[in-house]
Amino acid sequence: xxxxxxxxxxxxxxxxxxxxxxxxxxxxxxxxxxxxxxxxxxxxxxxxxxxxxxxxxxxxxxxxxxxxxxxxxxxxxxxxxxxxxxxxxxxxxxxxxxxxxxxxxxxxxxxxxxxxxxxxxxxxxxxxxxxxxxxxxxxxxxxxxxxxxxxxxxxxxxxxxxxxxxxxxxxxxxxxxxxxxxxxxxxxxxxxxxxxxxxxxxxxxxxxxxxxxxxxxxxxxxxxxxxxxxxxxxxxxxxxxxxxxxxxxxxxxxxxxxxxxxxxxxxxxxxxxxxxxx
Numbered sequence: 001x002x003x004x005x006x007x008x009x010x011x012x013x014x015x016x017x018x019x020x021x022x023x024x025x026x027x028x029x030x031x032x033x034x035x036x037x038x039x040x041x042x043x044x045x046x047x048x049x050x051x052x053x054x055x056x057x058x059x060x061x062x063x064x065x066x067x068x069x070x071x072x073x074x075x076x077x078x079x080x081x082x083x084x085x086x087x088x089x090x091x092x093x094x095x096x097x098x099x100x101x102x103x104x105x106x107x108x109x110x111x112x113x114x115x116x117x118x119x120x121x122x123x124x125x126x127x128x129x130x131x132x133x134x135x136x137x138x139x140x141x142x143x144x145x146x147x148x149x150x151x152x153x154x155x156x157x158x159x160x161x162x163x164x165x166x167x168x169x170x171x172x173x174x175x176x177x178x179x180x181x182x183x184x185x186x187x188x189x190x191x192x193x194x195x196x197x198x199x200x201x202x203x204x205x206x207x208x209x210x211x212x213x214x215x216x217x218x219x220x221x222x223x224x225x226x227x228x229x230x231x232x233x234x235x236x237x238x239x240x241x242x243x244x245x246x247x248x249x250x251x252x253x254x255x256x257x258x259x260x261x262x263x264x265x266x267x268x269x270x271x272x273x274x275x276x277x278x
Contacts, residue, residue: 218238218254
């Protein structure tokens with residue numbers, strides 16, 4: 001079979017001299033074919049990469065949404081657990097102050113607020129009443145009052161969008177060496193050093209049935225005066241306030257936790273200048 005040739009011409013040099021080349025025609029078509037294939041391959045690659053990037057972005061968005069849903073679900077579970085324990089405890093508090101409640105019905109938020117107000121208003125009286133041991137123990141394991149004389153300068157702020165501003169307790173400013181008291185009966189769960197709160201004490205408070213689930217935290221102490229495992233009573237001297245850890249000045253960082261979740265201590269504090277110590 002005789003090969004066909006195509007003639008290629010181009011001008012070269014200042015004299016515009018014409019040069020010609022003979023190239024097999026099939027070779028020209030072969031070059032064009034491969035060039036088209038390469039172009040299509042490059043366009044396909046760009047399209048596939050674009051789709052992959054879109055899929056990765058969608059996957060990242062779905063993972064973030066799933067993480068947020070899991071966090072919200074955990075918050076709902078904690079709220080349900082707290083609601084159950086709060087309802088049980090408030091009913092028992094209502095009984096102590098002579099207000100009857102129906103165990104078969106759930107308490108509204110207004111009833112819970114009212115019960116808490118009644119308890120706080122009568123806390124001093126309740127502590128001096130001659131209740132049976134189990135009932136008095138319930139009162140004594142509920143933290144109340146300020147742990148030290150001083151002034152609250154920073155409040156409870158656990159949900160701030162700025163993580164650096166989140167705060168899971170209250171800061172009570174006082175002089176270094178001020179006395180710090182336990183705000184309820186309990187057992188010292190931790191007494192040692194924490195990288196943030198310096199010399200810190202955690203006291204676990206539980207009633208006879210161990211279902212109240214309170215803990216109190218006292219941070220930035222100058223000296224811890226109790227040891228882990230030691231039993232303490234409400235009003236016992238447990239520390240001297242200081243400026244240890246990450247602190248900008250002498251103060252007490254005070255937290256109340258329920259079922260290991262920080263709650264706002266301020267409703268349990270009778271007044272800014274009120275302390276259970278002498």
